[in-house]
Amino acid sequence: MALTIVSASEPVWANAEHTMIDLTVRFAELGSVPFLATKDDTEPHGKILFERAVAGAYGAVAPYPKSxxxxxxxxxxxxxxxxxxxxxxxxxxxxxxxxxxxxxxxxxxxxxxxxxxxxxxxxxxxxxxxxxxxxxxxxxxxxxxxxxxxxxxxxxxxxxxxxxxxxxxxxxxxxxxxxxxxxxxxxxxxxxxxxx
The missing domain is CATH 1.10.287 (Helix Hairpins)
Structure with missing residues (x-):
């Protein structure tokens, strides 16, 4: 089910390979939730969030935090x-x-x-x-x-x-x-x- 993106913030790389980004996303249908956007997401809103985050639409993507x-x-x-x-x-x-x-x-x-x-x-x-x-x-x-x-x-x-x-x-x-x-x-x- 495609969700409607209202806004997104706090992008952080979720892996060292830079194929996943953690964000806080506000969807029209769900409100504000933590979301993992991936490069190859199966849902259109996931791909859109990933592409926009990489492009800087939600601010600079913070580095992947090392353990x-x-x-x-x-x-x-x-x-x-x-x-x-x-x-x-x-x-x-x-x-x-x-x-x-x-x-x-x-x-x-x-x-x-x-x-x-x-x-x-x-x-x-x-x-x-x-x-x-x-x-x-x-x-x-x-x-x-x-x-x-x-x-x-x-x-x-x-x-x-x-x-x-x-x-x-x-x-x-x-x-x-x-x-x-x-x-x-x-x-x-x-x-x-x-x-x-």
Whole structure:
């Protein structure tokens, strides 16, 4: 049954997807009542109310009110982003951060692996390792040994950082209150953030 709309006020989004709006509507047939207007309402007056509300005919549509559960979820997400940032900060005390430098580290590792199986290495085939002969070692083999030792040490540090990062995020995610989330964040056991 189509109802006659006299007026409407107090529009508030009823969901985060913005497909429903709560309003106070005065119908000629019913008087003033709370009403949920939807984008795909089966009643013509519901669609009309939704369209008019979106267009601003009843004032600005107030934002969808978050529940305390949503507030907690948002807070936990922000803490988890801080965990990721802290992990990257600690990595930066051991490595030079950046995608270009990451490619250099990767290539060094590849050259070290190839060099291990090369009985008569030509330095031209190992440009990254050769670039630091005289700086990191007297020979390409000495440079490769240093790179290999550094990579082995890094694997242990990276594993400790990853354990702290993922364990901390899991504890934060399991928290049932802001206080518990803060306690989980504060309880993360990071490895020492300095070499040595």
């Amino acid at each position: 305390s559960a949503q507030d907690l979820a948002d807070y936990k997400t922000s803490l988890m982003a801080k965990v990721d940032a802290k992990a990257e900060q600690i990595r930066g005390t051991y490595l030079t951060i950046g995608s270009g430098q990451a490619m250099v580290y990767q290539r060094k590792g590849e050259e070290v692996a190839r060099l291990a199986n090369d009985p008569d290495p030509d330095p031209a085939n190992y440009p990254i390792l050769s670039a630091t002969v005289g700086i990191e070692g007297a020979t390409i083999q000495e440079v490769a040994a240093l790179v290999n030792a550094t990579q082995e040490a890094w694997v242990k540090i990276a594993a400790a950082i990853e354990t702290a990062r993922l364990g901390g995020k899991a504890a934060i995610d399991a928290a049932t209150s802001v206080q518990a989330a803060n306690e989980a964040f504060d309880a993360i056991k990071w490895p020492p953030n300095y070499p040595g």
